[in-house]
Amino acid sequence: MTFSFIDTVPVTTGTVSVAFTDASLDLGDLAPEDVRAAGLAEIASVTGATPYLMHQVHGATVREVTDAEGFPDADGLVTRATGVALLTRAADCVPVLLAAETGEIGAAHAGREGVRRGVVTATVERLQALGARGLRAWVGPHICGGCYEVPEELREDIAAAVPATRATTTWGTPSLDLGAGVLAQLAGSGIPVVEAGGCTREDLTLHSYRRDGAAAGRLAGVVWRTP
Structure with a gap:
């Protein structure tokens, strides 16, 4: 599937x-070129749109994406265009x-630094600057706070910027709940949310860097608009 x-x-x-x-597709930068190309071809076939990484x-x-060219350094993409599929890739982030009800779409990748720096809020604001109204969000599979163990100093550093991220693992050590941080940021922007997936480390049908290390692939969130 x-x-x-x-x-x-x-x-x-x-x-x-x-x-x-x-996990049936691997869209990571480190995936063999033919594997990634096959994954992108499948997404293009299913969506009828050109994938944009x-x-x-x-x-x-x-x-902002205005066509299907390029591979920019970014952690958020937005567009008004049809025929383009925006991709955000992750393996625990x-x-x-x-x-938006008005047709604009966006995709964001929120890891530790992205949550701290507010990439999701920045993506919302960029969409609103394009005229987006009636925004809603889908938060995809990611590592949960019960699994994402980090040193206490790191937990406190991130939580100082986004308090909702402070968490504890199921075995009692410091952790981060990046999903909770993202949900808090979306709530602060007044955006309704659909939570669309569980914990990547626990779900073997998903890619997880914490579980599989360097061998981990990358799943993708994909959003596209058709006329």
């Missing part, structure tokens, strides 16, 4: 679809997809 989750919503100028891939750098830069 290609998708672990898929949803479709009507907008004023067509239909927006969102989906999250499972970003080179994710754990920051808060958001780029939080993939977030956004769609």
